[in-house]
Amino acid sequence: MAKVLMKGNEAIGKAAIEAGCRFFFGYPITPQSELPEYLSEELPKVGGTFVQAESEVAAINMVYGAAAAGARALTSSSSPGVALKQEGIGYITNADLPAVIVNMMRGGPGLGTIQPGQADYRMCVKGGSNGDYHNIVLAPSSVQEAVDMVMEAFDLADCYRTPVIILSDGLIGQMMEPVDFHYAPKRELPPKDWALTGKGDGQKHMIVNLNMDAEDCENHNIQLQKKYVEIEQKEQQWEEYCMDDAEYAFVSYGTSARITKSAIDTLRKEGYKVGLIRPKTLYPFPKEAFKGKNIKKYMDIEMSMGQMVEDVQLACNDVNKVVFFGRCGGIILTPEEVVEFAKSVIGGDK
Amino acid sequence: MSTQRVCCAGFGGQGVLSMGKLLAYAGMLDGKEVSWCPSYGPEMRGGTANCSIVVSDEPVGSPVITADATASIVMNQPSYDKFVKIVGSGGTIIINSSLVEKKVERDDVKAYYVPANEMAKELGNPKLANIILLGALLEVDNTVTEESVLNAFTKVFGENKAKFIPINKEALAKGAEYVRNQK
Amino acid sequence: MSVIFQKSKGLTDVKLHYCPGCAHGIVHKLLAECLEEMGELGNSIIAVPVGCAVMANKYFNFDAIQSAHGRAPATATGIKRVHPDKMVMTYQGDGDLASIGTCEIVHAAARGEKITTIFINNGIYGMTGGQMAPTTLPGMRATTAQHGRDVHIQGYPLRVSEMLATLDGPAYIERVSVTTPGQVAQAKKAIMKALKVQKEGLGFGFVEVVSSCPTNWGLTPVKAMEFIREKMIPYYPLGVFKDITREGN
Structure with a gap:
């Protein structure tokens, strides 16, 4: 299929349809509203259902119902809206249900700004709902990768019966890039024999969220942790850019990472041996990428005040090796300031 | 590259x-x-609007242009200062002189002045000012081919706008012709 | 031997945890009987609330999901949109439906979601231990209104059936009670009707049951029934508030 030039938000919508998603529940918020707008038009054409919910809270609980009923369901929002969805995300997680949640981040906290940001790392990667849990978190760095990741997200969700969050930002949502759509499932997906479909003549199905007995609840948590161990073993994804001879490495994801790549191109021309480890999965964090590397400093670059730093420190197992530079509040990093920061770290050590 | x-x-x-x-x-x-x-946000309703386009042989890093643009098209006065400054040394600036009175004082860039609004009126459609300016850019900058722009037309505006391709082709040519003499 | 009464196949054999004199058991039975009589037990999915009925999924003998507090109408919307041919119900108490879930119930009703909601109004938070509900009567005591609900401080109760009846989406809305055999029979008719409007695709069906909480009211089961008749029903009058199947409606 020939490539088309599409806005990130719309491309994500198309990717969801290509991946077999037929149910979207959402609420308008800048900078992701093109996604529900697109799906309101396109889902009915393929026999799907678009519901504009009364709130983000309702939207995620509609996803909970649709997922329980066995469907591939999607909701999307941006930072303050995703904060509202945390209740439902916890319920879906606890009920072992698959769902995909898109977060086109903007600067926070609170109402913050409508401009792009990456300040929801902690909320989405560490868990913004109550309880011991993780969600798989994918961080696309281009519109094409957003498309590919949305498709994979539905498979990951079905495979592990867990919510998967696409953690992107307003820039990827608003910008246009060439994309094509190839849905090629890589995983064997288990049958949804637990779904609520009416019991017919068989046994009834229950999707439960309450364990009155503490031991039952602990056992359920132990099962969840087993799932996370498997996810951490099997699903770490990252990209390395110019890492072969790198002595200093940037660590950056999503929009920040592509800006950092521009900075690396400049620095390399000037003889600096810099590279990039770009986590594509934020949970599981790609710790494997840091193994066996001989790096003098890791330079964490984010559009936040450093929410990923602790994960980088743990991954390289050296608190002192990690330095940070970021902008926040909706300011998009420039390659020039990343270059300047790197030079201040590296000094004359070319 | x-x-x-x-x-x-x-x-x-x-x-x-x-x-x-x-x-x-x-x-x-x-x-x-x-x-x-x-750019997105409330300012896109009636206020200033702008966009950054990168066309490259390599994968695009930062899609946002904050410095060292190779070219700017400036269509109104409020955009002038920022988008003249953003162009790197040796770059090109296309100015809609119908609405912008200032003259570029930098000597490290090449500026072209195109009265796009008047020219569009002459073509019979004031909405063609942007296409005239784009034609001017293509003439001096070779960013993309005119043929591709015309092929892109229905992709961007929809198949039902194909009937406007001839007039847009004319607008591109007008813009190109106007700056050819300034080169 | 002739069988003169048989428990509905819509109920499991799990022992109910409800207090003596609580009306949940009666309403569970009525809903189960109605679905059984309609032949829909194999075709039904219910979203149960947070509150005393949180474990109703164990009691009903059909598919069930435990919802987040107040969100059952949203969750049921998701289910119904995936399975438009199934019977989808929510079963909610007054804290769940009329306080934290007011937004969800109003909009599910306004959208005319083809679901059926059973609303248990006993004017108190039961499971959390007797706190003031949005439906607690003026002057009625609660653990968070220990001198009785003072409307100048805590405001007025919500009449949900009347509110929802102003909307265009609902097809059937009735308020019933279950303090007498006659009322129980009427309640069953109302539930049946609210299920049938769903089955026929007419819109949202809603039955409010003015119910009891002897434990948190501090009354015996018999006194609790009297309290419903003497205090609750005058504030929450029984009757049909909307019926689009009736002529002239």
Whole structure:
């Protein structure tokens, strides 16, 4: 299929349809509203259902119902809206249900700004709902990768019966890039024999969220942790850019990472041996990428005040090796300031 | 390796964003890596609008242009200062002289002045000002081919707008012709 | 031997945890009987609330999901949109439906979601231990209104059936009670009707049951029934508030 030039938000919508998603529940918020707008038009054409919910809270609980009923369901929002969805995300997680949640981040906290940001790392990667849990978190760095990741997200969700969050930002949502759509499932997906479909003549199905007995609840948590161990073993994804001879490495994801790549191109021309480890999965964090590397400093670059730093420190197992530079509040990093920061770290050590 | 980094700026309604889309789509049809990145927010309703377009042989890093643009198209006075400054040394600035009175004082860039609004009126459609300016850019900058821009037309505006391709082709030619003499 | 009464196949054999004199058991039975009589037990999915009925999924002998507090109408919307041919119900108390879930119930009703909601109004938070509900009567005591609900401080109760009846989406809305055999029979008719409007695709069906909480009211089961008749029903009058199947409606 020939490539088309599409806005990130719309491309994500198309990717969801290509991946077999037929149910979207959402609420308008800048900078992701093109996604529900697109799906309101396109889902009915393929026999799907678009519901504009009364709130983000309702939207995620509609996803909970649709997922329980066995469907591939999607909701999307941006930072303050995703904060509202945390209740439902916890319920879906606890009920072992698959769902995909898109977060086109903007600067926070609170109402913050409508401009792009990456300040929801902690909320989405560490868990913004109550309880011991993780969600798989994918961080696309281009519109094409957003498309590919949305498709994979539905498979990951079905495979592990867990919510998967696409953690992107307003820039990827608003910008246009060439994309094509190839849905090629890589995983064997288990049958949804637990779904609520009416019991017919068989046994009834229950999707439960309450364990009155503490031991039952602990056992359920132990099962969840087993799932996370498997996810951490099997699903770490990252990209390395110019890492072969790198002595200093940037660590950056999503929009920040592509800006950092521009900075690396400049620095390399000037003889600096810099590279990039770009986590594509934020949970599981790609710790494997840091193994066996001989790096003098890791330079964490984010559009936040450093929410990923602790994960980088743990991954390289050296608190002192990690330095940070970021902008926040909706300011998009420039390659020039990343270059300047790197030079201040590296000094004359070319 | 070549990378063109173009900013388009003006009022909302002047076709700033769609001019940029044409450029990006045409670059894609020419087999390049491209990105189109708009300013977004409340200002897009009647206020100033701008977009960054990158057309490159390499994958696009930062899609946002904050410095060292290879070209700017400036369609109104409020966009002037920022989008003249953003162009790197040796770059190109296309100015809609119908609405911008200032003259570029930098001597390290090449500026072209095109009275696009008047020219569009002469063509019978004031909405063609952006296409005239795009034609001017293509003449001096070779970012993408005119043929690709015309091929991109229905991709950006929809198949039902194909009937406007001839008049847009004329507008591109007018813009190109106007700056050919200034080169 | 002739069988003169048989428990509905819509109920499991799990022992109910409800207090003596609580009306949940009666309403569970009525809903189960109605679905059984309609032949829909194999075709039904219910979203149960947070509150005393949180474990109703164990009691009903059909598919069930435990919802987040107040969100059952949203969750049921998701289910119904996936399975438009199934019977989808929510079963909610007054804290769940009329306080934290007011937004969800109003909009599910306004959208005319083809679901059926059973609303248990006993004017108190039961499971959390007797706190003031949005439906607690003026002057009625609660653990968070220990001198009785003072409307100048805590405001007025919500009449949900009347509110929802102003909307265009609902097809059937009735308020019933279950303090007498006659009322129980009427309640069953109302539930049947609210299920049938769903089955026929007419819109949202809603039955409010003015119910009891002897434990948190501090009354015996018999006194609790009297309290419903003497205090609750005058504030929450029984009757049909909307019926689009009736002529002239």
